[in-house]
Amino acid sequence: MPKSILVDPLEMRRRSTLVSREVPLNAYIPDPQAEAQKYGREDLVRLYRDMVFIREFEWMLDRIKKEGQYQGLTCTHLGPSHLSIGQEAAAVGQCYHLTPDDFIFGSHRSHGEILAKCFRSIAQLDDDALMRLMQTYMGGAALRVVEKFSQGSLKDLAINYVLYGTLAEIFGRETGFNKGLGGSMHAFFPPFGVMPNNAIVGGSADIATGAALFKRVNRKSGICIANVGDASAGCGPVWEAMTFAAMDQYHTLWDKKVGGAPPILFNFMNNFYGMGGQTVGETMGVGVLARLGLGVNPEAMHAERVDGYNPLAVADAIERKKEILLEGRGPVLLDTVTYRFSGHSPSDASSYRDKEEVNRWQQHDPLEAFRRYLKDNGHADDTELDAFYHDIAERLAHVVRAAAALDVSPRVNIQMDAIAEMMFSNQFKDRMADGNPEVLLPTEETRFKITSGKHRFGLENGQPLPRLECVTYAEALFEAMLYRFYEDPTMIAYGEENRDWGGAFGVYRGLTECLPYHRLFNAPISEAAIVGTAIGYALSGGRVVVELMYCDFMGRAGDEIFNQMAKWQAMSGNVLQLPLVLRVSVGSKYGAQHSQDWSSLVAHIPGLKVMFPATPYDAKGMLSLALRGTDPVVFFESQRLYTEPEKLVEGGVPVEYYEVPMGEPAIRRTGDDITIVTVGATLYRALEAAAELQAQYSLSAEVIDARFLNPLNYSPIVASVRKTGRVVLASDACERGSFLHTMASNIGQLTFDALDGPVAVVGARNWITPPAELEEAFFPQKEWIIDAIHEHILPLPGHRPSTVQTIDEILRRNRLGV
Ligand SMILES: Cc1ncc(C[n+]2csc(CCOP(=O)(O)OP(=O)(O)O)c2C)c(N)n1
Numbered sequence: 001m002p003k004s005i006l007v008d009p010l011e012m013r014r015r016s017t018l019v020s021r022e023v024p025l026n027a028y029i030p031d032p033q034a035e036a037q038k039y040g041r042e043d044l045v046r047l048y049r050d051m052v053f054i055r056e057f058e059w060m061l062d063r064i065k066k067e068g069q070y071q072g073l074t075c076t077h078l079g080p081s082h083l084s085i086g087q088e089a090a091a092v093g094q095c096y097h098l099t100p101d102d103f104i105f106g107s108h109r110s111h112g113e114i115l116a117k118c119f120r121s122i123a124q125l126d127d128d129a130l131m132r133l134m135q136t137y138m139g140g141a142a143l144r145v146v147e148k149f150s151q152g153s154l155k156d157l158a159i160n161y162v163l164y165g166t167l168a169e170i171f172g173r174e175t176g177f178n179k180g181l182g183g184s185m186h187a188f189f190p191p192f193g194v195m196p197n198n199a200i201v202g203g204s205a206d207i208a209t210g211a212a213l214f215k216r217v218n219r220k221s222g223i224c225i226a227n228v229g230d231a232s233a234g235c236g237p238v239w240e241a242m243t244f245a246a247m248d249q250y251h252t253l254w255d256k257k258v259g260g261a262p263p264i265l266f267n268f269m270n271n272f273y274g275m276g277g278q279t280v281g282e283t284m285g286v287g288v289l290a291r292l293g294l295g296v297n298p299e300a301m302h303a304e305r306v307d308g309y310n311p312l313a314v315a316d317a318i319e320r321k322k323e324i325l326l327e328g329r330g331p332v333l334l335d336t337v338t339y340r341f342s343g344h345s346p347s348d349a350s351s352y353r354d355k356e357e358v359n360r361w362q363q364h365d366p367l368e369a370f371r372r373y374l375k376d377n378g379h380a381d382d383t384e385l386d387a388f389y390h391d392i393a394e395r396l397a398h399v400v401r402a403a404a405a406l407d408v409s410p411r412v413n414i415q416m417d418a419i420a421e422m423m424f425s426n427q428f429k430d431r432m433a434d435g436n437p438e439v440l441l442p443t444e445e446t447r448f449k450i451t452s453g454k455h456r457f458g459l460e461n462g463q464p465l466p467r468l469e470c471v472t473y474a475e476a477l478f479e480a481m482l483y484r485f486y487e488d489p490t491m492i493a494y495g496e497e498n499r500d501w502g503g504a505f506g507v508y509r510g511l512t513e514c515l516p517y518h519r520l521f522n523a524p525i526s527e528a529a530i531v532g533t534a535i536g537y538a539l540s541g542g543r544v545v546v547e548l549m550y551c552d553f554m555g556r557a558g559d560e561i562f563n564q565m566a567k568w569q570a571m572s573g574n575v576l577q578l579p580l581v582l583r584v585s586v587g588s589k590y591g592a593q594h595s596q597d598w599s600s601l602v603a604h605i606p607g608l609k610v611m612f613p614a615t616p617y618d619a620k621g622m623l624s625l626a627l628r629g630t631d632p633v634v635f636f637e638s639q640r641l642y643t644e645p646e647k648l649v650e651g652g653v654p655v656e657y658y659e660v661p662m663g664e665p666a667i668r669r670t671g672d673d674i675t676i677v678t679v680g681a682t683l684y685r686a687l688e689a690a691a692e693l694q695a696q697y698s699l700s701a702e703v704i705d706a707r708f709l710n711p712l713n714y715s716p717i718v719a720s721v722r723k724t725g726r727v728v729l730a731s732d733a734c735e736r737g738s739f740l741h742t743m744a745s746n747i748g749q750l751t752f753d754a755l756d757g758p759v760a761v762v763g764a765r766n767w768i769t770p771p772a773e774l775e776e777a778f779f780p781q782k783e784w785i786i787d788a789i790h791e792h793i794l795p796l797p798g799h800r801p802s803t804v805q806t807i808d809e810i811l812r813r814n815r816l817g818v
Pocket residue numbers: 107108109199200201202228229230231232269271273274275344
C-alpha cells in the first residue's frame with residue numbers, strides 16, 4: 001500500500017528563493033487596563049505571591065547550602081540545589097493558563113516551575129478534589145505531616161503540602177513527592193501535571209514530546225511543555241525531539257480525527273548561560289535562540305522570544321500558543337528570556353560573569369517590577385504585598401523543621417530493601433486503558449491468517465521443512481505484536497522504516513494493513529528521540545514498542561536507554577510505570593558498525609529487563625510477556641534467526657497466545673558431563689558442539705539457553721552445574737566485559753564446591769567485527785567451545801584443537817588489549 005505523496009522533480013528542481021517566516025521578539029505590549037480586566041485584581045496579586053513564595057523557597061535552600069541554617073534552624077543538605085532566583089516570573093507566568101491536565105517537564109533548575117504549577121493547580125481545583133488527591137497520593141504520607149502544623153483554609157493546607165512535599169523530596173525523605181529517590185533535580189508531582197524534571201541537560205525535550213504524542217494518540221486533553229535551558233539547544237536529542245514533533249505525517253497521513261501534531265511546546269528558559277559558558281557570544285552561534293524554529297519547519301515552530309521578566313508577557317504567549325497546540329498545529333518554540341541572580345549552584349562564585357551584568361539584571365528584578373506595577377495600578381499596597389513575605393517565611397519555618405527532622409520525615413528503609421522494591425513495578429496488564437483498539441481489519445483478515453496456517457514446527461521426521469512454509473522467528477514476533485495491538489488500545493509502535501517496509505527485517509509485515517498511522521508509523525532517523533519519546537509515551541500511561549534497527553545504534557540513544565528508560569520507574573518512587581519495549585536487532589554480515597551484541601551494556605544498568613530469545617517459540621512467548629508487563633524491556637533479537645523456523649521446542653510455536661515465564665532459562669538438551677550456557681544465537685553452535693562432544697568423546701553436554709539476562713533465575717543453571725561439575729558459557733558478544741563474565745562469576749560463587757574446573761567463557765574476539773566473509777574468525781564457533789573445554793576444563797582424549805584457547809593465549813590477548 002504505497003503512500004501517495006509524490007515527490008515531483010519539476011518542483012524540486014525549480015529555481016526560486018526560500019523565504020523565512022518572521023520571528024517576533026518580545027512582542028507583548030503591556031496594557032494595564034486590559035490586564036486588569038483580563039486577570040482581575042486577585043489573580044494579578046496572586047501572580048506576585050507565587051513569585052515571592054518561589055523566591056523565598058530558593059533563598060531558604062541557598063541559606064541551608066551556604067550557612068547550614070534557615071531562620072536559625074540548623075539544617076544540612078548534601079545534595080544539589082540549582083536555584084532559580086531571578087527566574088520566577090517565567091515559571092509563574094507560564095502556569096497561569098495551564099490546568100492540571102497540561103504537563104510540564106523540566107530540568108535540574110525546576111523548583112520554581114514545580115511550585116508555580118502546583119500553586120496554580122491549587123487555585124483551580126476545588127477543596128474536595130484537593131483533599132482527595134492529598135489523601136491518596138503515596139497513601140497520604142506528606143499530608144499527615146503538614147496537617148500537624150497547618151492552619152487556615154484547605155488551600156492553605158495544600159500550599160504547605162506542596163512546599164513540604166517538594167522540600168522533603170529535595171532532602172531525600174520517604175515523605176517527599178517521589179519517596180526521596182528523585183531529589184532536587186528530579187522532583188515532580190504528576191497529580192498537578194508536574195512531570196519528571198531531568199538532570200540530563202535537554203533530557204526533557206524528547207520525553208515531553210512522547211507525552212504529547214500520548215495525549216494526541218489517546219485523545220487526552222492538555223498540552224505538554226518541555227522546560228529546558230538555553231544551553232540545551234546544543235544537544236542532539238533536543239533537535240531530534242523538535243524534528244520528531246514537526247513531522248509532516250501528522251497532517252499528510254494521519255487520520256484527521258486524531259487531531260494533528262502532538263501538542264508540545266519547547267520552552268527554552270533562556271538565562272544566557274550554561275554553567276559558565278555563554279550561549280550568546282561564546283558556545284553557540286544562533287544569536288537569538290528563537291531562530292532555531294526556522295530550521296525545523298515552515299512555520300518556524302511558531303517561534304517567539306518572550307520577555308520572561310514580565311509574567312503577563314509569558315502568560316499571554318502561553319495562552320496563544322496553547323491554542324495553536326490544541327488545534328494540532330504544533331510544535332511551538334519559545335525563547336523565554338530570563339536571568340538567574342543566583343549562581344549555577346550555591347557553590348558557584350560566578351567568576352564567569354561580570355558583576356555589572358548581574359547588577360543590571362537586578363535592576364529589572366521581576367519581583368520589584370511587578371510589585372511596582374501592582375501598586376501603580378492600584379491592585380495592592382505595600383502592607384498586602386509585604387504580608388506575602390511574612391506568610392511564606394512562617395510556612396517555611398514549619399516546613400523546614402518538619403522536612404529536616406528524621407523522626408517526622410524518615411528516609412526509605414534501606415534495611416527493608418526499599419529501593420530494590422521500586423526498581424520494577426512487576427505488574428501485568430492486558431491493556432493500559434479501556435476502549436476499543438483502533439484497527440483497520442478484523443483479526444481474521446490480517447496476515448495472521450497466513451502465518452497461523454503455516455507449519456508451526458520446522459522439522460518433520462527429523463528433516464527440515466521448506467522455510468517458506470514454516471512460521472519463522474520474525475513471524476512469531478509479528479504474532480505477538482498483532483495480539484497485543486488488538487488487545488491494548490493504547491499500544492503503538494514506531495521506529496525507522498516500521499510502516500510499509502515492516503521494519504528493516506520485515507517483522508511488522510502485515511501490520512501496515514491493519515493499523516492506522518497513529519498506531520504504527522515511520523520515525524525520523526532519530527534514535528534518541530525514538531527511545532526518548534517512547535519513554536514519555538509510556539510514563540504518561542500508554543504501551544509502546546520502539547525499534548532500533550541495529551544494536552550498534554544504541555550509542556545514538558545512549559542517554560535515553562541508560563539514564564531515562566532505566567531510571568524513571570525507581571526515581572518516581574513507583575508513581576510511574578514504563579510499559580515500554582525496545583526491540584534491538586543484533587546484526588551480522590554488515591561489519592564493524594552493524595554487528596555488535598551490546599547486551600552486556602544494558603544488563604549492567606539497573607532498572608532494565610533484558611531478554612534475548614533464540615527460538616521462534618521464545619520470540620513469541622517472550623515478546624508476549626514483555627508486552628503485557630509494565631516495566632521497560634530491552635528485547636534483543638538476532639538477525640541470524642529471523643528467517644529460522646522452530647526446531648527445538650517440540651510442538652513448535654503455538655498459534656494461540658502464551659507467555660514464557662519471566663527469568664527462566666530453558667534447557668535445550670539434557671546431559672550429565674558438562675553444562676553449556678548460551679545467550680542468543682550462539683545456542684545453535686553450542687548444540688553442534690554438544691553433538692560433536694557426544695559423537696567424538698562420549699561426553700553428554702547439557703545445553704541451557706539463558707534467554708533472559710535480567711531478571712535471571714540462576715537455579716536451573718546452578719542445578720545443572722552441580723550435576724555436571726563443569727560449565728562453559730558462550731555468546732556472540734565480544735568477550736571482554738561480556739555479560740557472560742557476570743554469569744561466570746555468579747556460577748563460580750554459587751557452585752564452587754561442585755566444580756571440577758574453572759568456569760570457561762567463550763565470547764567473540766575483542767576486535768571490530770570484520771566483513772561477512774571473515775565472521776567465522778570473529779564469532780564463537782562450535783570448535784571454539786570444544787577447544788575451550790579441552791584446554792581449561794577437561795582434556796579430551798586425542799583432541800587436536802583447531803583454535804588457540806590456551807591460558808598463554810588468554811594472557812597474550814589481554815596484554816595486547818585485543
Ligand atoms: C548531558 C549533560 N551535560 C552536562 C551536564 C552538566 N550540566 C548541568 S547544568 C549545565 C548547564 C545547563 O545550562 P542550561 O541548559 O542553559 O540550563 P541552566 O543551568 O542555565 O538552567 C551543565 C553543563 C548535564 N547535567 N547533562
